Amino acid sequence: MRVRKAVIPAAGLGTRFLPATKALPKEMIPIVDKPAIQYIIEEIVDSGIEDILVITGRGKRAIVEHFDKSVELNVNLRNKGQDEVLRTLEKIEQLADIHYVQQKESLGTGHAVLKAASHIGDEPFAVLFGDDLIQGPEPGLKEMIRTFEKYNSTVLGVSRVTENKVSDYGIIKGKPINGEFLVEDLVEKPSIGNAPSDMALIGRMIFTADIFDYLRKTKINEERKEILLTDAILAMAKEKVVYAHVLKGKWHTVGDKLSFIKTTIEYALVQKDLRKGLKEYLKELKL
Numbered sequence: 001m002r003v004r005k006a007v008i009p010a011a012g013l014g015t016r017f018l019p020a021t022k023a024l025p026k027e028m029i030p031i032v033d034k035p036a037i038q039y040i041i042e043e044i045v046d047s048g049i050e051d052i053l054v055i056t057g058r059g060k061r062a063i064v065e066h067f068d069k070s071v072e073l074n075v076n077l078r079n080k081g082q083d084e085v086l087r088t089l090e091k092i093e094q095l096a097d098i099h100y101v102q103q104k105e106s107l108g109t110g111h112a113v114l115k116a117a118s119h120i121g122d123e124p125f126a127v128l129f130g131d132d133l134i135q136g137p138e139p140g141l142k143e144m145i146r147t148f149e150k151y152n153s154t155v156l157g158v159s160r161v162t163e164n165k166v167s168d169y170g171i172i173k174g175k176p177i178n179g180e181f182l183v184e185d186l187v188e189k190p191s192i193g194n195a196p197s198d199m200a201l202i203g204r205m206i207f208t209a210d211i212f213d214y215l216r217k218t219k220i221n222e223e224r225k226e227i228l229l230t231d232a233i234l235a236m237a238k239e240k241v242v243y244a245h246v247l248k249g250k251w252h253t254v255g256d257k258l259s260f261i262k263t264t265i266e267y268a269l270v271q272k273d274l275r276k277g278l279k280e281y282l283k284e285l286k287l
Contacts, residue, residue: 108226129203136249
């Protein structure tokens with residue numbers, strides 16, 4: 001079956017960015033000149049998917065408004081002759097068919113994905129987290145869709161990390177098969193000596209609809225008081241075929257302040273109008 005729908009869990013409180021996120025959703029914090037969630041939606045659209053479900057929470061109205069049409073603002077820009085800015089806004093408004101469902105309880109990413117069940121039905125679908133950006137020659141999701149179409153099985157996006165970073169992420173144990181990896185285990189934040197590989201699970205996944213059955217069976221994690229998506233993935237991998245695909249692009253995380261700053265700099269350095277001036281400024285700092 002073709003992957004026609006995508007889900008973006010965006011209900012998190014963004015506590016690591018307080019006080020900025022007291023009134024602004026963390027997904028709306030700009031990376032250079034676009035909010036992080038816009039990069040995610042553009043990746044989805046560039047991968048051939050135009051049906052997107054965003055799982056929101058309280059205080060996330062700004063996400064809806066960003067992708068909605070602002071008649072008053074558009075008229076104002078047109079009257080002032082600011083046609084280039086107007087075209088940019090109209091492109092945002094026409095990106096995709098975006099739907100919204102509110103996650104009324106803070107029960108984690110597993111619960112958020114489960115909220116998409118009625119919208120998804122029995123189709124395969126993509127899940128993309130707003131904390132993870134992929135910078136590469138082609139959309140990361142597009143790579144994964146090709147793998148899904150080859151095997152018609154769940155595909156997890158992974159990125160290789162250095163040895164000193166394995167304890168920060170969920171690490172995949174996989175058996176190599178035709179350039180992909182058959183997932184055998186998923187170890188959460190292992191010690192360096194116990195990591196089964198250097199492949200970290202990132203916020204890019206394509207699921208068959210079976211994942212909803214596993215999520216319904218997944219118990220709330222007592223420590224985190226959440227339904228963990230990784231618990232459902234591991235249960236699924238023990239009974240069904242699940243593949244891991246190593247993404248070619250560079251993985252950026254924007255879930256904490258330092259990673260956010262690094263990502264912003266790297267995205268600015270690829271923009272023609274900013275690259276030269278930013279490089280000169282960084283040299284001036286004499287770090």
